[in-house]
Amino acid sequence: MGWISKNWLMCGVMKGLAVTIKHFFQIGDRPVVTVQYPYERMEIADAFRGLHAVSEDRCIGCGICEMNCPNGSIRIVRHNKWYPQVNIGQCMFCGLCVDTCPMDAMVMTKKYELATRSKEMMIYNPDRLLFKE
């Protein structure tokens, strides 16, 4: 009771409630910053680092991406020629593999919905990474 008598106006609570009411009834010039995912999607920035992709024509299988990956997430594997395989369960999407590729063969796409039910599905072999230019 002592607390209520000292704070009978409950200014803090009222201020918070006012903010809630403003948002609820969309009072004032407040931009909406949330999107109704998955029905709506945000625009992805060009510099976004999503799932990797490897150009089939440019990649020479040199292994420099594998050497420079700080997490050991890349292995060069045989797939007709030698190409990188990426374990996105380990990858931290730093982009070093892309930056150090001498052939500009490795890129990062805007794909970000990568959840799976198994660890094995997180290993992207060349079949799932290669693209033709």
Ligand code: SF4
């Ligand atoms: S992606 Fe680039 S760095 Fe990696 S093996 Fe191919 S050419 Fe070499």
Ligand code: SF4
């Ligand atoms: S983005 Fe970074 S962590 Fe992921 S595979 Fe490339 S170098 Fe390794």
